[in-house]
Amino acid sequence: MTPQRWSQIKKVFNGAVERPAEERAAWLRAECGTDLALLEEAEKLLRSHDTLGPFLDRPAGVDPEDLALAEPPEPASDGDAAVGALWHAGARVGEFEIIRPIGRGGMGVVYLATDRRLHRNVALKSLPVTLAGNTQLRERLKREARAAATITDPAVATVYSLEEVDGHLLLASEFLDGPTLRAVIDEGPMDVATVHAIALQVARGLRAAHEAGVVHRDLKPENIVITPGGAAKIVDFGIAWLEGPGHPHQAKLTRAGAMIGTPAYMAPEQLMGQTVDARTDIFAFGVIVAEMLSGRHPLSVADAAPARERTPEGDVLAGLLQRLADHCRQTSPAKRVRTARELVARLDGMAGAVDAAPGAPRAAKPAPRPTRFWWEFHQGAAAVSYVVMLVPAWLARATIGGVEGRSFFIATTCAAVMASMLRLHLWFTSRQHPTELPWARRRSAAWIRLADILVVMSLVIGAALVAAQSVLDVVLLVLAVGVAVSSIVIEPATARAAGLENTSAS
Amino acid sequence: MKAHHDLMPLVYDELRRIAARYMGRERPGQTLDATGLVNEAFVRLAAERTREFENRTHFLAIAALSMRQILVQRARTKRAIKRDAGGQQVTLDDASVPPSAVRAGFERPDPDRPGDVDVLALDEALTRLAEFDPEQAQIVELRYFGGLTVEETAEAVGVSPATVKRQWAMARAWLKQALEGLGPLA
Numbered sequence: 001m002t003p004q005r006w007s008q009i010k011k012v013f014n015g016a017v018e019r020p021a022e023e024r025a026a027w028l029r030a031e032c033g034t035d036l037a038l039l040e041e042a043e044k045l046l047r048s049h050d051t052l053g054p055f056l057d058r059p060a061g062v063d064p065e066d067l068a069l070a071e072p073p074e075p076a077s078d079g080d081a082a083v084g085a086l087w088h089a090g091a092r093v094g095e096f097e098i099i100r101p102i103g104r105g106g107m108g109v110v111y112l113a114t115d116r117r118l119h120r121n122v123a124l125k126s127l128p129v130t131l132a133g134n135t136q137l138r139e140r141l142k143r144e145a146r147a148a149a150t151i152t153d154p155a156v157a158t159v160y161s162l163e164e165v166d167g168h169l170l171l172a173s174e175f176l177d178g179p180t181l182r183a184v185i186d187e188g189p190m191d192v193a194t195v196h197a198i199a200l201q202v203a204r205g206l207r208a209a210h211e212a213g214v215v216h217r218d219l220k221p222e223n224i225v226i227t228p229g230g231a232a233k234i235v236d237f238g239i240a241w242l243e244g245p246g247h248p249h250q251a252k253l254t255r256a257g258a259m260i261g262t263p264a265y266m267a268p269e270q271l272m273g274q275t276v277d278a279r280t281d282i283f284a285f286g287v288i289v290a291e292m293l294s295g296r297h298p299l300s301v302a303d304a305a306p307a308r309e310r311t312p313e314g315d316v317l318a319g320l321l322q323r324l325a326d327h328c329r330q331t332s333p334a335k336r337v338r339t340a341r342e343l344v345a346r347l348d349g350m351a352g353a354v355d356a357a358p359g360a361p362r363a364a365k366p367a368p369r370p371t372r373f374w375w376e377f378h379q380g381a382a383a384v385s386y387v388v389m390l391v392p393a394w395l396a397r398a399t400i401g402g403v404e405g406r407s408f409f410i411a412t413t414c415a416a417v418m419a420s421m422l423r424l425h426l427w428f429t430s431r432q433h434p435t436e437l438p439w440a441r442r443r444s445a446a447w448i449r450l451a452d453i454l455v456v457m458s459l460v461i462g463a464a465l466v467a468a469q470s471v472l473d474v475v476l477l478v479l480a481v482g483v484a485v486s487s488i489v490i491e492p493a494t495a496r497a498a499g500l501e502n503t504s505a506s
Numbered sequence: 507m508k509a510h511h512d513l514m515p516l517v518y519d520e521l522r523r524i525a526a527r528y529m530g531r532e533r534p535g536q537t538l539d540a541t542g543l544v545n546e547a548f549v550r551l552a553a554e555r556t557r558e559f560e561n562r563t564h565f566l567a568i569a570a571l572s573m574r575q576i577l578v579q580r581a582r583t584k585r586a587i588k589r590d591a592g593g594q595q596v597t598l599d600d601a602s603v604p605p606s607a608v609r610a611g612f613e614r615p616d617p618d619r620p621g622d623v624d625v626l627a628l629d630e631a632l633t634r635l636a637e638f639d640p641e642q643a644q645i646v647e648l649r650y651f652g653g654l655t656v657e658e659t660a661e662a663v664g665v666s667p668a669t670v671k672r673q674w675a676m677a678r679a680w681l682k683q684a685l686e687g688l689g690p691l692a
Contacts, residue, residue, distance in 0.1 A: 001637075001638045002638060003638045003639065005638075006638045006639055010639075010676060013676055013679075014672055014676070017672075017675065017676075044683060045676065045679045045680060045683065046679070048679040048680070048682045048683040048686075049675060049676070049678070049679035051682075052678055052679065052682060055623070055678060055681075055682045056623065056646070056649075056650050056678050056681065056682075058539070059539055059540035059541050059649070059650055059651070059652070059653030060540045060573060060577060060625075060650055060651050060653070061537035061538065061539060061540070062525070062537060062538050062539075062540065062543060062573070062576070062577065063537050063538075064524075064525040064526070064528040064537075064538055065525070066525075066576070066577070066580040067521055067522055067524075067525030067538070067543075067576060068522055068525040068526045069580065069583075070518075070522065070576040070579055070580055264568075268563075268567075271567050271568065271571075272567060272644075272662060272663060272664060274664060
C-alpha cells in the first residue's frame with residue numbers, strides 16, 4: 001500500500017461513510033469509475049466499518065501484574081538479522097580490517113577497524129541491510145552522510161565515508177575512546193563549571209552542524225562521547241534519523257513492533273510526528289543541560305542526586321545554565337532559543353560566572369580575573385569617599401555662614417548620602433545576591449547618576465560661595481572634579497570589566 | 507555503561523508504581539483501564555512537578571507510547587513462556603520457576619472486555635499502517651493504548667476533533683480487516 005493509493009481510498013471511504021446506506025453503492029461506483037480495484041478496497045473497508053462492533057471501542061485494558069512486571073523497553077538488540085553479517089576480529093571488509101566490535105546500537109554493530117589505505121583507526125558502523133533494497137532511503141542516507149561529512153567542528157565526530165561493501169552499508173567515522181555523557185552523568189553530580197564546558201562544546205557542535213544544514217534529531221547523552229582529554233563529541237550526525245523515533249521508515253529498519261526511541265529527549269513536535277528542525281535539537285540540548293545540572297532527567301520523579309556543595313559563585317553559574325535550559329525546553333518551538341549560534345553566545349556570556357565558579361579548569365584558563373573585585377572595590381571606595389567629603393563641607397558651612405552655609409551643607413549631605421547608600425546597596429547585592437545585581441543596577445542607575453550630579457553641583461556652588469575666603473574653595477572644586485571623573489569615566493570602566501555592561505543591556 | 511537509562515524513565519516508573527498499588531488491593535485478574543491509568547499517572551506526576559507538565563498532551567503522548575510498549579512486551583514474554591512450557595509440566599511446587607512466570611503463563615479470557623484484541627497482531631498491523639498513514643497510526647496509539655478522548659487526541663495530533671473521528675473510524679476498519687487476515691498485505 002502506497003501513501004498515494006491510501007489517500008485515494010480514504011477519499012472514497014470518507015465520502016461513502018457520510019452518505020446514507022442506500023445511496024452508497026451508486027455513489028461509490030460513480031466515484032471509482034473504472035478503477036475496480038479501488039472500488040473493491042473501499043467496499044471491503046466499508047463492510048469492515050459497518051461490522052466494527054466493540055472492536056477497539058474501549059481503550060486497552062491492562063492487568064496490573066503485567067504492568068508491574070514490565071521491564072523498561074530494550075533497544076532492538078536482537079535485530080541482528082537486519083544488521084547483516086557479524087564480522088570477527090581480523091576480518092577484512094573492503095578496505096577495512098576489523099579489530100573488534102566496540103558497541104551495538106539499535107541500528108547495527110559498531111566496530112573498531114583500521115582503514116588500510118590511510119592507516120588510521122576508524123569506528124565502522126554497519127547499517128541495516130534492509131536499506132540496500134530501498135533506493136530512496138539509501139539516497140537520503142548518502143545525502144545526509146555527505147552533509148555530515150562537511151561539518152568540521154571539534155565537538156562533532158568526523159564522518160569519513162559511507163561505503164558499500166558486498167551489499168553492506170558501512171559508515172566510517174572518527175574513532176572515539178571514552179565514556180558517553182550518560183556514564184558521566186550516572187557517576188554522580190557534575191561540577192557546574194564542567195557542565196558549562198560540555199554545554200558550550202555541544203552548542204558549538206550544533207552550531208556547526210545546523211549551519212551545514214544537518215539536524216541531529218536524536219541528541220541525547222548516549223550520543224555524546226567524552227574523550228579522556230575532556231572534550232565532548234557528538235556522534236551519529238546524519239544517521240540518527242535512521243533509528244530515531246518518529247520516522248515513518250523506522251518500522252522497516254527494525255523488527256516489527258520493535259521498541260522505538262527515546263521519547264525522553266524528544267521535543268513535543270517530534271513526538272507528535274510534526275515537522276522537525278534545528279529547534280528540535282535545541283529542545284534536546286535543554287533537557288541534557290538540565291540533566292547534567294541535577295543528575296537526573298528533568299521529567300524524572302526520582303530523587304535528585306544529593307546536590308554538590310556549591311559556593312555562591314557556583315550558584316550563579318548554575319542559575320544561568322538552568323535558565324538557559326528552561327528556555328530551550330519550551331513546548332512551542334517559537335519560544336525556544338532560536339539558534340545554536342544564540343546558544344553559544346549565551347554560554348560565552350557566562351564566562352565571568354564560570355571563572356568564579358569552583359572547578360573551573362584552571363589550566364585551560366587564566367586565573368580568575370579580579371574584574372568583579374575591581375567594580376566592588378570602586379563602589380565601596382566611592383561610598384566611603386562621599387561620607388568623608390562631608391568634613392570639608394562642614395568646614396565650608398562655617399566659613400560661608402548664615403542661611404547659605406546651612407543650605408549648602410544640607411544639600412551636599414543629602415546628595416552624598418543618597419549616592420553613598422545606593423552604592424553600598426549595589427556592593428551588598430553583588431556580595432550576597434549576585435544574580436540580582438543586574439536588576440538592582442537597572443533600578444538604581446538613574447538615581448545614582450542624579451545623586452552624582454547633585455553632589456557635583458552643590459560642591460561647585462559651595463566653592464563659589466566660599467570663594468576668596470579660604471583655600472576651601474580649591475578643596476571643594478577638586479572634590480567636584482574627582483566625583484565627576486569617577487562617575488563618568490572610572491565607574492563605567494569597572495562595570496565593563498566585570499561584564500556587567502552586557503548583562504544590564506540584555 | 508549502565509543499561510538503558512535512556513528509556514522512558516518517568517512515565518514508566520509511575521505506571522508501574524500505580525500498578526503495584528492496585529495489585530495489593532484489587533481482586534486478582536481485574537484489568538485496569540488505559541484511560542484511568544494514564545490520567546492517574548498524569549495527576550500524580552503533575553502534582554509533584556507542575557512546571558514540567560504544562561503541556562498535558564505531551565505527557566499523554568509519551569504515556570500512550572509507553573503503554574503500547576509495555577503491553578507488547580508482556581504479550582511477547584507470555585507467548586515465549588507458553589511456548590517453553592509446552593513440552594514440560596509446570597507445577598506450582600517447581601521451585602525453579604518464579605511464581606510470576608507461572609501465573610503469567612495463563613491468559614485469562616476476560617468476559618468483561620469483549621473488545622480486547624491480540625496485542626501482538628494489533629501492534630504489527632499498526633506498524634504496517636504507520637508506513638502509509640502515520641497520522642492514523644498515531645491516533646490509534648493515542649486512543650487505544652493511551653485511552654485519550656477524541657478531543658485530547660485532536661489536541662495531541664494537532665487536527666480537528668472531526669478529523670480524528672474520521673481517521674479513527676477508517677483506521678479501525680482497516681485494522682479489523684488486517685487482524686482478520688482479510689486485509690490487503692501492504
